[in-house]
Every structure is written in C-alpha cells, then in structure tokens.
Amino acid sequence: MNRRLTSLATQWTVLVPVLAVVLLGLTWGRHQPVAVVVLACVVLAGAVLAAVHHAEVVAHRVGEPFGSLVLAIAVTIIEVALIVTLMADGGAKSATLARDTVFAAVMITCNGIVGLCLLMASLRHGTAVFNPEGTGAALATVATLATLSLVLPTFTTSKPGPEFSGVQLTFAALTSLILYGLFVATQTVRHRTYFLPITRQGDVITADDHAAMPSARAAWTSLVLLGLALIGVVGLAKGVSPAIESGVQAAGLPQAVVGVVIALLVLLPETIAALRSARRDRVQTSLNLALGSAMASIGLTIPAVALASVWLPGPLVLGLGATHMLLLALTVVVGSLTVVPGRATPLQGGVHLVLFAAYLELAINP
Template sequence: MIVRYGRTVTRWTTVVPLLAVVLLVLTWKRELPGPVVAVVTLVLAGAVLAAVHHAEVVAHRVGEPFGSLVLAVAVTVIEVALIVTLMADGGDKSATLARDTVFAAVMITCNGVVGLSLLVGSLRHGTAVFNPEGTGAALATVATLATLSLVLPTFTTSKRGPEFSTPQLVFAAVSSLILYALFVTTQTVRHREYFLPITRQGEVIRAEDHASRPSVRESWISLTLLGAALVGVVGLAKGVSPTLESGVAAAGLPQAVVGVAIALLVLLPETIAALRQARRDRVQTSLNLALGSAMASIGLTIPAVAAASVWLAGPLELGLAPLHMVLLLLTVVVSSLTVVPGRATPLQGGVHLVLFAAYLELAINP
C-alpha cells in the first residue's frame, strides 16, 4: 500500500477521531433520537477507518510482520471493548454475544477475508503465492484456540448448557493467552521470515521500497490518534447498541446477528487493507492480517470476557451449536488444503467465499 506521510494535522483521519471523542462526551448515557443515531453511526464508521489508518502508519514504521500484528491487535481491542460494553448492559440476553462475535470474526477472516485476498491476488497475478510454513502455523493456532474456546464448552458436564465452569474458563483464558503469546514470539522473533511476503520464486521480500517510513513524530501522532479513535468507537457503539438490538428484534432476526454486525463493523477496514496487499501481490501479508485477526479475536477476547464475567451479570455461553461446529470443521479442513501448496488459484478463493456466504445465510436463517 502506497502511503504518503506529512501534514497529518489537516487530514480527515485527524479530525474524525477528535470529532468522535467530542460526540461521545455530548451523547454519553443519553437516549438518542433517530437522526442523532444516524450521525453517530457515520462518525463511528469514520472512526473505525481512521483507527486502522493510524494503525497502518504505526505498522509502516515498525515493518512486517509487526505491521500485521499492530492492525490485528487494534481491531481486536475495538471488538473486545464493544463486546464487554454491550454485555454490561445486556444481562441474560447477551449471554451468547461473546461467542457469536468471536465465531463471526473467525468465519469472516478465515473465509471472507482469506477468500477475497486469494481471489484478488490470483486473478490479478495468475496465482496467489504465500509461505505455507507461516500460514500453516497461524492456521493451526486459530484451529486450536477455536476448538478449546468455542467447541469444548458444548461437551463439558461441569455446568448445564454450553458453559465452562470457573476453573475451565480460567484454563481456557490462560491457554489462549499462552498460545497467542507463543505465536507472536514465533512471528516476530524466532521465525519472522516465515511471515514475510515472498516472490514467485520463493524468495523472501524483507524490505519495501515503495515509500519512506513515517518519522518518529508522525508515528507518535498516529499512535495518539489511534487511541482517541478507539475510545470514540467503543463509546459511540455503546450509544447506538440499543438501536441495533431493537432493529434486529423488530426484523425478527436471531440475536446472533448482533454479533455478526459487530464483527463486520470492526473487520471491514482490515478487509480493505488485506485486499490492498493482495492487489500488490503481497498475499502473505493479507493472510497475516486475516489469520492474525482471527487469532487475536479468540486469544484476547476470551480472557477479557472471562475476567469481565466476575462482575457481569448473567451466564457466559461459549459453546457452539452443532450447525456452527460443522461450519468450523469444514473451514479448518478447507483452509488446511489451501495452505499446504503455498499457492492458490481463483478456485480456492471461491471455495472460501462460498463458505462465508453459507455462514451469513445460516446466521440469518438458522
């Protein structure tokens, strides 16, 4: 992605985060009429885009694969904060919100983002090439985290329903953090070359020459604005959440659609970033973004909601229904077959996108 830095103060990416914070102060804990909700939603969407833009600036400063890590963590912070704030006001009806949002993030990233990236990369360059060692390690970690956190609660017997007991929830949270930390160490220290983009001859691309890195000052400005954008996103989302939930209920849609909407909102900018990389024939970076987001979504959300469950009222249901477990299993199998060769054609991208479409259809009509 070509990025030009400088004159940050006059950009919309500077104005929108500050506007989001001001709007948050003006609307905090107030009942919002329809026109105000529309304005808040527009500012919220702009704040999400601005947040990821500033994450990209910071990422460009630190380089790959740290850049993908910055984006994944930034998006996940948004997601975790949205989940916790919505659960705090939802009571029993939000018992499945964390599960639905995390599973939606996994399906969106592993099928939607991966499928689009492979399709764009292969259509534009003949085949999409990537490093199977790094991508395979990321996929194995995502599959393990998803199974431990979202599948096992359906089969445990310590508590009634698809819930973990307290010791089991603590184990899942600690295991998630350990696996995520182990992966980050592998990605950024011991085997960093596995996660760098490669040429069609299999040579690692260690440096980009398309743009100079932002200065230290610009990076710090972007880091500050990133924090402001995240605060704005979380607060404004909390303000419009009653409208979102009532709209879903009025349309007769399942409660799980709320989780899908949250995941789509926070992952849309990252999807755009992944597609930009795929167009530049940097499919490995696209896959780092997609699988890194799925991993961070589970590895950071589960510990966060586990800690929040201490003071949140109501149960915390994490176990998937059989229908969703089938979709998860099929996603893992198809993703494994996609990763092994280290290159993909439009067919693989299309297969992932069909799985993503099936998920959306079944979320609306289970």
C-alpha cells in the same frame, strides 16, 4: 497541487478520529434520535478509513509482521472492552454474547477477509502467493484456540448446558494466553521471516519500496490517532447497536444477527487494510491481518470474559451449536488445503467466500 492534496488528506485523517471520540463522549449512554444515529454512522465510516491510514503508517515504520500485529491487537483489545461492557449492561440475554462475537470474528476473518484477499490477489496477479509455514502455523493456532474455547464446552459434563465449570474456564483462559503469547513470539522473534511477504520466486520481501519511510514522530502520532480512531469505531458501533437491534427485531431476524453486524463494523479497518495489501500483491500481510485478528479475538477475549464472569451476573455460554461446529470444522479443513501449496487461485478465494455466505445465511435463517 499534490502537496495541497496530501495536506488535506493528512488533516482529514487527524480530524476524524478526534471528532469520533468527541461525538462518542457526547452521545455515550444516551438515547439517540435518528439524525444523531445517521451522523454517528457517517463519522464511524470516516474513523474506519482514518484507522486504516494510520495503521499503514505505523506498519510501514515498524515493518512486517509487527505492523499487522499492531492493528490486530489494537482492534481486539477495544473489542474485548466492548464485549465486557455489553455483557455488564445486557443481563441474561448477553450470556451468549462473547461466544457469538468471537465466532463471528473467526468466520469473518478466516473466510470473509481471507476469501476476498485471495480472490482479489489471484484475479489481479494470476495467483496469490504466500508463505505456507507462517500461514499454516497461524491457522493451526486459530483452530486449536477455537476448539478449546468454543467446541469443548458443548461436550463437558461438569456443568449443565454448553458452559465451562470454573476450573475449566480458568484452564481455557490460561491456555489461550499461553498459545497467543507463544505465537506472537514465533511471529516477531524466532521465525519472523515465515510471516514476511514473498515474491513469486519465493524470495522474502523485507522492505516496501513504494513509499518513503515515515519518521518516528509521524509513526508515534499515527499510533495515537489509530488508538483514538479505533475507540471511536467500537464506541460508535456500540452507540448505534440499539438502532441495529431495533431494525433486526423489526425485520424478524434472530438476535445473533446483531452480533454479526457489530463484528462486521468493528473489523472494517482490518478488512480494508488487508484488501489494500492484497491489491499490492502482499498476500502474506493480508493473511497476517486476518488470522492474527481471529487469534487475538479468541486469545484475548476468552481470558477477559473469564475474569469478568467473576462479577458479571448470569451464565457464560461458550459452547457452539451443531451447525456452527460443522462450519468451523469445514473452515479449518478448507483453510488447511488452501495453505499447504503456498499459492491460491480464484477458486480457493471463492470457496472461502461461499463458506462465509453460508454462515451469514444460517445466521439469518438458523
């Protein structure tokens, strides 16, 4: 019976990514009736769960922190492609799309995912334990990237409005790539142990004893299916975005809410994977996913849109407004105080979730 259930689960996680890509190919660039939109939402949810399954297979094969890095980079690369596509199709109204999407990703990951994981782990295990060296390095990199890319444009004077000049945008793109590359080298080569889960006694957990190591063939198959699932997730999210946009407009909500909803959909695989790790008391893995996704979102998106701005019409607005800068500053301060002790209680998780709720509230009622 157990073998039969395992076989059905395996078939399901194989079929859904393929179905998602097929449905994406059939519906791409076409106006969709309500029934197709509902079907796309159902398949999108299935693709999210399949992506989490395959990401965990790959992560178990390659170990931490490489497993977290695979999912974060895969999601972000496809997210970047989505942003550039929407900017090319959106005209003048897409001038702030990159800024809104990146900032939404930062707030979702640094407050939403981090808060949920800390709350879950601390309620289930008493306290959430993690490595402050690795987590602090990740948070510092996210804070620097966010400030250089999203805060400075508001104060520069070379160009009117919250925009970078060509030289400034090139500098921001290059520094984003350099910092992200330096962090990846630190995480995976020179100081890999800083990013591994730890026990409550402070010992590094180098292997997961809960399941047998998947074969190389299974890992490569899951990597391919992970890519298909993520393409389906992001592509179908773009396909249902007109329906989301219409719903937002009918409700009288600001246009920025569309970006928040799409960012939430795109980050669902990482959110579920992070929560599963937190439930197993692997909080460091959860934080690797959350902060790594925020970092990849900035470090890969800014260079991509900088390059795309060469041929895309219209301005590229990256500078945040005063309200969002205040939320970003508070997130960095609270995150630093959370990271320093290397352990967290439900209070810290609740504080991050309140910050995330404040971001959502101000997105709806600016």
